[in-house]
Amino acid sequence: MLPQKMAVTLALGLTVLITGPGILPARAAVIDDLQQVAAVIAPAEYQELASRVNSYTRIYRVEEGDTLASLGRRFQADPELIAVMNYLDPGAILTPGQFLVLPHEEAQTYTVASGDTLWSIARRFGVDFDQLAAANGIVDTHNLRVGTVLTVPGSPAPKAARPVADLASRSLKPVSMIWPLIGALTSGFGWRGGEFHHGLDIAGNMGDKIRAALAGTVVLSGWGNSIYGRMVKIDHGNGLETVYAHTSRNLVKEGEYVQAGEAIAEVGATGNASGPHVHFEVREKGKAVNPERFLAR
Numbered sequence: 478m479l480p481q482k483m484a485v486t487l488a489l490g491l492t493v494l495i496t497g498p499g500i501l502p503a504r505a506a507v508i509d510d511l512q513q514v515a516a517v518i519a520p521a522e523y524q525e526l527a528s529r530v531n532s533y534t535r536i537y538r539v540e541e542g543d544t545l546a547s548l549g550r551r552f553q554a555d556p557e558l559i560a561v562m563n564y565l566d567p568g569a570i571l572t573p574g575q576f577l578v579l580p581h582e583e584a585q586t587y588t589v590a591s592g593d594t595l596w597s598i599a600r601r602f603g604v605d606f607d608q609l610a611a612a613n614g615i616v617d618t619h620n621l622r623v624g625t626v627l628t629v630p631g632s633p634a635p636k637a638a639r640p641v642a643d644l645a646s647r648s649l650k651p652v653s654m655i656w657p658l659i660g661a662l663t664s665g666f667g668w669r670g671g672e673f674h675h676g677l678d679i680a681g682n683m684g685d686k687i688r689a690a691l692a693g694t695v696v697l698s699g700w701g702n703s704i705y706g707r708m709v710k711i712d713h714g715n716g717l718e719t720v721y722a723h724t725s726r727n728l729v730k731e732g733e734y735v736q737a738g739e740a741i742a743e744v745g746a747t748g749n750a751s752g753p754h755v756h757f758e759v760r761e762k763g764k765a766v767n768p769e770r771f772l773a774r
Contacts, residue, residue, distance in 0.1 A: 508536040514576065529578045534562075539575040553605055554580050555692050555737060557653060567653070589625045601733055602629045654690035654771040655738055657721055658755050666767040675765035676720065676758035681744040683725060683753045689735045690719050690757070690771070698727045705756065706748020709741050716762035723750040 549556035664678035697710035705722040725745025
């Protein structure tokens with residue numbers, strides 16, 4: 478006989494009591510109807526959870542054996558992104574019955590253009606190559622006919638990490654970024670002589686790979702100006718952007734979705750640069766902020 482009450486720990490660190498009849502069905506891991514959640518948690522907790530649900534997110538109820546890594550593989554989402562969206566540490570242990578907010582992207586269509594490959598289309602939309610092929614019944618993945626309308630499968634992996642930026646704007650917990658380059662920090666954020674330096678300068682060797690600090694969509698890849706030289710700018714959603722300047726060669730194109738840690742450019746000294754390095758900026762709603770707020774020590 479089922480107990481009359483069951484304790485469920487939410488991703489917010491709160492515990493609520495659920496009456497037996499209101500417990501969600503065992504197979505309702507992905508929850509599309511918020512009323513299912515409203516029926517089993519207290520109104521205040523429900524309102525907070527519901528406030529984080531939009532067209533780019535969905536609710537998931539943790540099952541036995543789930544980990545952030547396994548959810549990332551299952552739903553094609555960055556485990557670190559899932560952690561940040563739910564105010565969790567990257568190494569957090571999940572509890573069955575715990576509610577998480579996952580990134581989500583609806584299915585869409587794309588018309589094949591000249592020069593497209595299935596790989597480039599999968600990368601552009603941030604979807605799994607094999608899933609894209611399966612969704613369209615493609616056996617010969619090397620030959621795509623121009624004009625073919627493809628279905629890009631919906632996925633919890635967003636084109637840009639909008640929910641992460643939303644959390645950053647609330648200052649509930651800093652977004653965790655990786656260093657775009659491992660090297661000596663030659664100039665920090667702030668006043669430098671008589672001018673303000675809007676980012677970090679990280680020294681490297683000519684041609685060293687520069688990596689995306691966070692997943693997002695490339696919105697600029699080319700020549701910036703005489704100061705920044707060749708550069709890449711990535712949009713992470715909700716006003717959060719990163720900039721990588723003075724590059725010698727860019728490895729991505731505008732419109733591409735890139736994962737955190739993916740090589741996006743090579744170290745150079747273009748623009749106003751005294752030697753090979755990357756000038757790295759983080760911008761919130763167009764304003765440069767100290768990147769060290771986001772980078773692991």
